[in-house]
Amino acid sequence: MNVLWVFAHPEPRSLSGALRDDGLRTLRELGHDVRESDLYAMKWNPVVDARDEVNPDILAEQEKLEWADTVVVQFPLWWYGMPAILKGWFDRVFVKGFGYGVFAEDGRTLRYGEGRLAGKRAMVVLTAGAREPAMGPRGVNGTLDEVLWPLHHGTLFYAGMSVLPPVPVYGANRVSDTQFAAARSHLRRRLGTLETTEPIPFRTQNGGDYDDDLVLRPDRSPGATGLAVHLRQAG
Ligand SMILES: Cc1cc2nc3c(=O)[nH]c(=O)nc-3n(C[C@H](O)[C@H](O)[C@H](O)COP(=O)(O)O)c2cc1C
Known part of the structure; x- marks a missing residue:
């Protein structure tokens, strides 16, 4: 399978960076073809401008998405959402005719499960400072599903993709060796079942x-x- 890993963390020697390195290694060991968009390392420009339709950086990212069967999107949770650089990746790459504004021959708008990216899978991997109960049903943050709704439903599913349940690492500001080992093996398990995990039934x-x-x-x-x-x- 072709897997594109989109990574949005400024520091490669972070918890996120360690999980990304292990995730890419795991995918290769499993025999997948892997490409990466490491947004900070690429110095990705997140700011939309009028010439974007012809900008080669966008066309290159769209080509990677066309190539991919599965897209992993990894980021630290910042202010209940993704880092601005990643938001700007979606803003600039998921443009009209690609992420939205896609039509069937009968004129229907293709979105929410249909569209240019239909048939592909997506999975979010995120680290969050909050501990798990605080992102549970009565937790102060709202649930993880609610926090991820704009990305899961409003972006990835909107553009046609099947969205797999996310891989969260809670309490990520202080992680012991044991907790890191558990997070790593959880991620490995989920990467091992990318093709068979049931998507969220939107x-x-x-x-x-x-x-x-x-x-x-x-x-x-x-x-x-x-x-x-x-x-x-x-x-
Ligand atoms: C600007 C900023 C905003 C943050 N906002 C949240 C938040 O809304 N919810 C949360 O659980 N953690 C939040 N955190 C904590 C980060 O999610 C946490 O530090 C990170 O996931 C740890 O992983 P890392 O070591 O790979 O960066 C925030 C951290 C920063 C720097």
Whole structure:
């Protein structure tokens, strides 16, 4: 399989850097072809400008995405989101006609499970200072799924990709050797099952669940509101 690893951390000798190094090594040992976009090392320009459609740095990233079967997106959680350099990678690379504004022959807009990146898988690997309970159902941060909603649902799934459950490392500001070993083996396990892990069951836009205003039909998750209604129900 072809795997693109997008990495957004300024310091290679960080926890994130160590996990990235081990992740790339693991993928190669598993026989995958691997390419990397190490955004700080590339001095990636995150600022959108009017000439972007023809900028070679964007075309190069789009070519890597076309090549990839799976994309790993790794970052430290900063202010409930991704570092600006990574946001700027999505802003500049997922442009009209590539990440959005993609149409079927019948004029339908292809998004939320359909689009240029349909058929590819994506998986987020992140480190967070918060401890796990604080990102749980009643944790002060909101749940990890809620924090990752804009990236998972609003970006990766929007552009067509199947999104695998994330690989979080909680309490990442102070990690003992034992905790690091556990995080590394968790990541290795998840990299070993990239092809078989069930994606998050987001409802597709054109699968019949939404009306013309893109509102969930009343008989789907009746009476319920909130982000979880956009997951297909089991059974
Ligand atoms: C600017 C900044 C913002 C941060 N915001 C959050 C946050 O919103 N939630 C959280 O759990 N941790 C937050 N943290 C902690 C980082 O996620 C944590 O330091 C990092 O994941 C540790 O991994 P590293 O050693 O590889 O950088 C923040 C850290 C920085 C520097």
